[in-house]
Amino acid sequence: MIGFEHHNHADCISTSVEAADNYCRTAGLQLTPARRRVLEILLGEHRALGAYDILEILAKNGFAAQPPVAYRALDFLVKHGFAHRIERLNAFVACAHPGIEHDPSFLLCRICDAVAEAQSDAASGRLGKVAETTGFKIERAVVEAVGVCPNCRGET
Amino acid sequence: MIGFEHHNHADCISTSVEAADNYCRTAGLQLTPARRRVLEILLGEHRALGAYDILEILAKNGFAAQPPVAYRALDFLVKHGFAHRIERLNAFVACAHPGIEHDPSFLLCRICDAVAEAQSDAASGRLGKVAETTGFKIERAVVEAVGVCPNCRGET
DNA sequence: TGTTGATATGTTATACTATAACGATTAGCA
DNA sequence: TGCTAATCGTTATAGTATAACATATCAACA
Numbered sequence: 001m002i003g004f005e006h007h008n009h010a011d012c013i014s015t016s017v018e019a020a021d022n023y024c025r026t027a028g029l030q031l032t033p034a035r036r037r038v039l040e041i042l043l044g045e046h047r048a049l050g051a052y053d054i055l056e057i058l059a060k061n062g063f064a065a066q067p068p069v070a071y072r073a074l075d076f077l078v079k080h081g082f083a084h085r086i087e088r089l090n091a092f093v094a095c096a097h098p099g100i101e102h103d104p105s106f107l108l109c110r111i112c113d114a115v116a117e118a119q120s121d122a123a124s125g126r127l128g129k130v131a132e133t134t135g136f137k138i139e140r141a142v143v144e145a146v147g148v149c150p151n152c153r154g155e156t
Numbered sequence: 157m158i159g160f161e162h163h164n165h166a167d168c169i170s171t172s173v174e175a176a177d178n179y180c181r182t183a184g185l186q187l188t189p190a191r192r193r194v195l196e197i198l199l200g201e202h203r204a205l206g207a208y209d210i211l212e213i214l215a216k217n218g219f220a221a222q223p224p225v226a227y228r229a230l231d232f233l234v235k236h237g238f239a240h241r242i243e244r245l246n247a248f249v250a251c252a253h254p255g256i257e258h259d260p261s262f263l264l265c266r267i268c269d270a271v272a273e274a275q276s277d278a279a280s281g282r283l284g285k286v287a288e289t290t291g292f293k294i295e296r297a298v299v300e301a302v303g304v305c306p307n308c309r310g311e312t
Numbered sequence: 313t314g315t316t317g318a319t320a321t322g323t324t325a326t327a328c329t330a331t332a333a334c335g336a337t338t339a340g341c342a
Numbered sequence: 343t344g345c346t347a348a349t350c351g352t353t354a355t356a357g358t359a360t361a362a363c364a365t366a367t368c369a370a371c372a
Contacts, residue, residue, distance in 0.1 A: 068323085088298075090329095090359095118283055120283040126274075127261050131263055135309065136305050141299055148293045150292060188349070208329075315370105316371090323362100324363095325362085326361075327359080327361085333355100334351105
């Protein structure tokens with residue numbers, strides 16, 4: 001699980017962007033400049049960024065500074081699995097396992113706002129059983145866990 | 157699990173409000189008129205209501221129509237476990253198991269907006285293991301599953 | 313080549329969600 | 343009674359997100 005360890009960001013970013021690039025080419029999607037830049041921005045942080053944070057950075061990069069510019073790019077990235085939206089934070093984060101079909105789960109540090117993405121099996125556990133019994137058909141299940149990350153635990 | 161079945165609302169509401177009333181008296185909390193009315197409103201629907209939906213109803217009931225009136229009551233209800241906030245919908249729902257300490261899980265119908273609350277074991281399953289390995293301490297874990305409820309499945 | 317249709321962008325305006333701040337009031341209790 | 347904390351009334355503003363419409367780009371294809 002990516003998230004709380006230190007690692008080489010520059011590599012991490014360029015590799016991921018390149019992967020997205022290839023995927024889009026294959027799938028007939030357009031990774032336009034704004035979309036690519038937003039993906040780079042998200043990859044540059046292992047924490048969630050609000051749409052307006054991103055918008056601000058885009059503006060400094062010569063893009064238009066209207067909210068739809070950021071929201072459209074984010075919608076694209078989320079729709080195609082390059083990023084996830086974190087409901088609890090009204091914010092967005094780059095996907096840690098792009099290309100793999102998955103329901104994301106997040107570990108959110110309430111102290112430093114770091115975000116780690118993990119896999120969970122919520123839909124197949126107890127919740128899945130309840131849903132099955134009731135006749136509810138689960139299409140997506142996201143888990144957002146709030147707590148304290150290893151770095152912040154050490155520092156208290 | 158309460159949620160998708162038909163049942164007697166009037167009983168359901170008065171019983172729950174009474175329970176909240178008793179709990180508050182015991183715990184030294186004030187279930188003031190606005191708080192009580194908001195709880196009743198939430199119990200009257202088995203779906204999530206936005207703060208401004210509630211505010212509108214409060215206004216018709218003679219309460220002040222400023223946002224803080226609704227938010228304060230909702231904060232109180234959520235804090236003490238009488239209601240939950242559903243992040244995905246920016247909305248609130250009455251708790252289906254008040255008095256019991258629990259991390260709520262929700263089944264959200266994307267067609268009719270019905271909400272059912274269930275128990276899950278997200279924090280003790282795969283996600284819990286990952287967290288443990290990493291050193292992340294989970295304090296709360298909420299699951300929000302989107303899908304189609306039994307009633308809407310029948311009607312397609 | 314020129315038309316067409318789908319996709320993406322620029323831009324303005326507005327809707328929706330939530331909280332800060334401060335003074336007035338009330339409840340519970342020493 | 344008088345103190346203290348909790349609650350409420352009110353104004354203002356911050357933060358998040360989308361509607362709507364005009365323009366532009368580009369690939370497919372007659």
